[in-house]
Amino acid sequence: MEKWPSSSERHLDEEIRRSFEKVQLPAESYSELIMNRIDQTAVKHGLLKKAMITLSAAAVIGICTIGAGFVSPAWADTLKQLPLLGGIFEHTEDPGLKLAAEQGMTTAPALSVTQDGVTLSITEAFYDGTRLALGFERSGINEERVLAVPGALETGGLDSAAKGLLGIPTVTLPSGEPVGYGSMSTGDVDGQPNTLLLELNALLNTASYGDEMTVNVSVPVAQIKEPFVFQVPVKKVTEGIINLSPYQGASRDDFQYTVTKLNITPVSIRMVITSTGEVPVSPEQTGEYAPTEVFYELVDDAGNIANPQHWGYSPAKAIRHPIVDNLYDAFPQVPKAITVRPYTCTFDGDMEIMTDANGERVKTYYPELETTIVIP
Amino acid sequence: MEQGNPGSPMNPNMIEEAIDKVSAGERQAYTTVIQAYEKQIYTYCFYILRSREEAEDAVQDIFVKVYRELGRYERRASFSAWLYKIAYHHCLDQLRQNKRRSRLLSLYQMHLRDGNDGQRDGALVDTLFAGLTSEESALLILHVVEQYSFEEMAEITGRSPAALRKRYERLRKKLIQQKENKGGYLHGEVAEFK
Numbered sequence: 184m185e186k187w188p189s190s191s192e193r194h195l196d197e198e199i200r201r202s203f204e205k206v207q208l209p210a211e212s213y214s215e216l217i218m219n220r221i222d223q224t225a226v227k228h229g230l231l232k233k234a235m236i237t238l239s240a241a242a243v244i245g246i247c248t249i250g251a252g253f254v255s256p257a258w259a260d261t262l263k264q265l266p267l268l269g270g271i272f273e274h275t276e277d278p279g280l281k282l283a284a285e286q287g288m289t290t291a292p293a294l295s296v297t298q299d300g301v302t303l304s305i306t307e308a309f310y311d312g313t314r315l316a317l318g319f320e321r322s323g324i325n326e327e328r329v330l331a332v333p334g335a336l337e338t339g340g341l342d343s344a345a346k347g348l349l350g351i352p353t354v355t356l357p358s359g360e361p362v363g364y365g366s367m368s369t370g371d372v373d374g375q376p377n378t379l380l381l382e383l384n385a386l387l388n389t390a391s392y393g394d395e396m397t398v399n400v401s402v403p404v405a406q407i408k409e410p411f412v413f414q415v416p417v418k419k420v421t422e423g424i425i426n427l428s429p430y431q432g433a434s435r436d437d438f439q440y441t442v443t444k445l446n447i448t449p450v451s452i453r454m455v456i457t458s459t460g461e462v463p464v465s466p467e468q469t470g471e472y473a474p475t476e477v478f479y480e481l482v483d484d485a486g487n488i489a490n491p492q493h494w495g496y497s498p499a500k501a502i503r504h505p506i507v508d509n510l511y512d513a514f515p516q517v518p519k520a521i522t523v524r525p526y527t528c529t530f531d532g533d534m535e536i537m538t539d540a541n542g543e544r545v546k547t548y549y550p551e552l553e554t555t556i557v558i559p
Numbered sequence: 560m561e562q563g564n565p566g567s568p569m570n571p572n573m574i575e576e577a578i579d580k581v582s583a584g585e586r587q588a589y590t591t592v593i594q595a596y597e598k599q600i601y602t603y604c605f606y607i608l609r610s611r612e613e614a615e616d617a618v619q620d621i622f623v624k625v626y627r628e629l630g631r632y633e634r635r636a637s638f639s640a641w642l643y644k645i646a647y648h649h650c651l652d653q654l655r656q657n658k659r660r661s662r663l664l665s666l667y668q669m670h671l672r673d674g675n676d677g678q679r680d681g682a683l684v685d686t687l688f689a690g691l692t693s694e695e696s697a698l699l700i701l702h703v704v705e706q707y708s709f710e711e712m713a714e715i716t717g718r719s720p721a722a723l724r725k726r727y728e729r730l731r732k733k734l735i736q737q738k739e740n741k742g743g744y745l746h747g748e749v750a751e752f753k
Contacts, residue, residue: 192731192735195734195735196703199699199703199704200703200704203599203602203606203700203704206598206601206602206605207598208597208598208601209611209615210615212593212594212597213593213597213601213615213618213619213622214590214593214594214597216619217593217619217622217623217626218586218587218589218590218593220619220623221586221589221623221626221627497584497586498626498627498628498629498630499581499582499583499584499629499630500582500630502584502586503584530630533630533631534628534630534631
């Protein structure tokens with residue numbers, strides 16, 4: 184039986200509770216950051232060393248046009264405004280950006296802003312209508328870390344005490360409207376000190392942007408009052424862009440999906456799929472086992488396989504995603520045809536995804552759900 | 560003197576309902592869960608980790624982990640107790656991994672220096688917490704602030720209720736002693752520290 188607390192003890196308890204209540208969250212809420220992290224479970228391993236932040240917005244399906252052909256070396260030379268030696272993009276593990284850098288599809292804006300001893304430069308840019316990537320270099324400061332903890336600069340968090348840490352860049356159009364995107368990632372590049380890579384993926388409504396535009400980029404920097412502001416000219420890679428609206432799909436029982444959008448660029452493939460109905464279940468996925476959501480693998484006519492760059496999964500059985508907007512790495516050659524191969528993985532009784540002896544996820548394919556899209 | 564609903568800032572039925580929705584595929588319902596608990600989990604992590612920066616990271620990591628592990632949530636314990644369990648072990652793991660006590664101490668001292676008169680009460684508790692280990696801080700919060708029973712705390716921490724009770728009683732004595740040594744209570748009122 185507990186003793187009655189003494190007056191001193193009661194006061195102590197009240198004091199502790201009051202103080203606990205008084206602690207404020209440094210941010211209004213972390214729910215958006217957390218939900219976006221959940222959305223982007225699969226991190227591009229090794230690309231971003233630490234503090235990778237992902238943000239995403241609802242997918243929007245637009246209307247597409249068709250182009251043809253791939254980038255020629257001569258054209259690439261004209262696009263590359265300044266020579267780059269060992270640029271940021273080449274050091275990422277993102278094959279699309281590496282390819283873009285190697286094939287000269289990037290531009291070198293060579294823009295620099297210096298404030299209070301800190302210089303920030305935008306050294307590389309890439310834009311293909313699906314993705315906008317910017318490479319930053321920082322100098323004039325001896326600080327190992329590059330990216331501040333999200334929200335720390337805005338809230339006066341501890342990171343604002345380390346001069347030169349960079350906040351999340353914002354990218355806006357000349358009208359002041361933000362550039363819409365499906366997902367965003369920011370981080371420093373492994374092995375490249377003082378660099379920052381910003382990627383806006385699955386860009387929205389870019390048809391209205393035109394092939395050339397200037398975007399405003401604003402970067403908050405710790406202990407420097409004004410953000411670093413750049414006007415960055417961006418030139419769209421137009422050769423080798425194939426935009427299709429196939430409206431092609433397949434069904435099995437009451438599950439049905441349609442590929443509504445397929446954008447192929449020299450560096451990536453974006454596919455938007457809508458689906459209805461319950462996730463298909465194989466006989467092995469019953470009892471304590473259950474299927475995951477449906478994943479969509481792409482196979483080109485040469486047998487090369489591509490999986491979504493963000494290969495996360497929801498920890499819920501047979502969860503339905505009515506709209507899926509995935510980005511894939513490009514195939515080595517322009518495919519003549521792409522087969523969409525839906526599959527599920529299997530949760531065991533502990534809600535762990537089952538893997539084979541090599542640690543690879545066990546996939547259950549549904550041949551009747553495959554569809555082949557001919558690339559014109 | 561346990562509260563009927565320890566650890567829960569809102570109607571637990573609403574939380575259970577939100578969890579059901581998440582399990583049924585309504586992913587967005589998880590924001591209800593986050594917003595209901597993020598402040599208290601942040602504060603809990605802050606007092607264990609003694610670093611605002613690490614507590615911010617921890618609260619995000621914990622909610623991502625909880626989402627991924629929702630399938631393991633058994634309703635025999637309250638959701639908040641389960642959440643605290645994950646938070647408790649996450650923070651201890653974090654401390655083990657970091658092994659940077661001196662840095663934590665300097666960060667903590669920086670935090671104290673930043674305090675002002677308006678935060679006097681907070682500073683008082685910080686002073687009390689300063690002499691405690693992370694596990695003692697966790698114990699204090701779970702029992703005094705969240706008002707979990709020792710049985711519930713045993714579920715959260717993986718220790719026996721008897722051991723927790725004993726440790727808590729020792730901790731109480733230590734705190735009262737510490738407070739009295741610093742000029743503590745005067746005629747039942749909280750003395751003001753400057």
